[in-house]
Amino acid sequence: xxxxxxxxxxxxxxxxxxxxxxxxxxxxxxxxxxxxKLQDFSVEIAVAVIVDGSYNxxxxxxxxxxxxxxxxxxxxxxxxxxxxxxxxxxLQARIGRNVDGIDLNLYYQSLQxxxxxxxxxxxx
Amino acid sequence: xxxxxxxxxxxxxxxxxxxxxxxxxxxxNFFRKGKQVSRIETLGVVVSRDRKGDxxxxxxxxxxxxxxxxxxxxxxxxxxxxxxxxxxxxxxIAQMAKDRATDIQxxxxxxxxxxxxxxxxxxxVTVEDVFIERDANAxxxxxxxxxxxxxxxxxxxxxxxxxxxxxxxxxxxxNED
Numbered sequence: 454x455x456x457x458x459x460x461x462x463x464x465x466x467x468x469x470x471x472x473x474x475x476x477x478x479x480x481x482x483x484x485x486x487x488x489x490k491l492q493d494f495s496v497e498i499a500v501a502v503i504v505d506g507s508y509n510x511x512x513x514x515x516x517x518x519x520x521x522x523x524x525x526x527x528x529x530x531x532x533x534x535x536x537x538x539x540x541x542x543x544l545q546a547r548i549g550r551n552v553d554g555i556d557l558n559l560y561y562q563s564l565q566x567x568x569x570x571x572x573x574x575x576x577x
Numbered sequence: 578x579x580x581x582x583x584x585x586x587x588x589x590x591x592x593x594x595x596x597x598x599x600x601x602x603x604x605x606n607f608f609r610k611g612k613q614v615s616r617i618e619t620l621g622v623v624v625s626r627d628r629k630g631d632x633x634x635x636x637x638x639x640x641x642x643x644x645x646x647x648x649x650x651x652x653x654x655x656x657x658x659x660x661x662x663x664x665x666x667x668x669x670i671a672q673m674a675k676d677r678a679t680d681i682q683x684x685x686x687x688x689x690x691x692x693x694x695x696x697x698x699x700x701x702v703t704v705e706d707v708f709i710e711r712d713a714n715a716x717x718x719x720x721x722x723x724x725x726x727x728x729x730x731x732x733x734x735x736x737x738x739x740x741x742x743x744x745x746x747x748x749x750x751x752n753e754d
Contacts, residue, residue: 461625463587466641486622486641529713531624531639548624548639548684552713563717570724571588571642577610 464531464548466564469508472542481536487512487544488529488552488560494522500543503528505557511543520549527552578731582618582690583609586723587643590617595695607693607700609731617702619645620688620710620719623681631655634678638689640716647689648696649678649704677707686710688719 464486467478478485487510489503499515501522512530514520522528532546593614595605607614621640628634634649653659653671681687688710691702710716 461637461639461644463639463642463644464624486639527713529622531622548622550622550684550686550713555713556717559714559717563720566724567586567642567720570727571586574589574592574727 466567468561468564469503469505469510472508472510479534479536479542481534483534484532485534485544486529486531488527488555488557490527491522491524494524501528503530511541512549513543513545514549516545516547517549523551527555527557578609578612578614580615582616583614583731584618584719584723584726585609585614586720587619587621587638587640587645589642589723589727590619590645590693591643591700593693593700595700603692603694605695607695612731615693616691616705617693618688618690619647619702620686620716621645622716623683623685623687626681626683628678634681636681638687640719645689646696646699646701647691647704648694648701649674649681649707651675651678677704680707680709686713686716688715 462484464484465478466486469487469489471478473479487503489505489510491501492504492509493502494500494514499513501512501514502509503512512532513535514522529550529552530544530546531548532544534542535545536542589609593607593609595607598604598606603615619638619640621638624637624639624644626634626636632650632652634651636647636649637644638647650656651671651674653667653674659667659670686709688708689702689704690706691704694701694703
């Protein structure tokens with residue numbers, strides 16, 4: 454796969470369900486893009502929790518500027534995964550977006566199609 | 578494909594090959610699976626921006642498959658390239674470029690159209706137009722457009738039209754005679 458022209462890596466599109474314990478995406482330092490509904494946000498430690506069905510992920514938002522959080526809204530985050538021993542994975546977000554109005558069913562279906570297309574292209 | 582804005586996913590964009598070209602104003606021609614492309618439409622999240630005063634804004638679009646480097650020139654008022662054009666037109670073009678540069682902020686979903694260029698061997702887009710998408714579904718629809726167009730159009734090998742084939746055949750026959 455071609456690399457970015459700069460040091461910034463693309464955030465690989467993943468669902469929260471993709472981040473299970475044996476997932477190839479669950480790697481320390483992996484650049485990911487995730488989406489989910491904001492369940493909780495702690496102003497003191499700038500940590501948000503997003504959920505998608507029964508799956509959730511902690512998001513470290515300390516690097517986001519001028520960003521407002523509303524519990525119940527849907528957000529997309531791009532950042533790097535931080536995995537420390539004996540602690541759960543945290544995404545250190547460098548980009549955050551409110552994506553209220555997104556059709557999540559269409560998003561997940563399109564994601565599968567996109568992965569298949571990318572796989573076909575790579576094997577050509 | 579050569580004269581239209583081809584909708585490409587970023588990973589597809591980075592698979593383009595470039596060949597030096599001496600007869601064109603651009604030093605390189607770009608090809609996708611053997612077909613020449615010169616312009617692209619991309620859509621994704623702006624993940625970095627670096628403005629160099631009134632000269633240019635360089636930014637990265639992340640569409641989830643890769644990043645595309647884009648350059649938006651802001652030097653129209655000083656550039657010799659624009660010196661022969663009507664000054665009032667140049668002022669409008671310069672103001673539009675500045676407005677676009679203001680629109681390009683970290684985290685926005687931007688649709689960018691532009692020319693495919695190369696800088697130090699790396700592919701980039703020289704921006705012609707920017708549109709900030711407010712609908713979160715716009716990116717999904719862009720993915721689907723890219724996949725559909727690749728499969729039904731860009732990947733399809735072009736065959737000569739029946740008339741062209743007939744002409745080719747008659748030319749061959751004449752030459753054989």
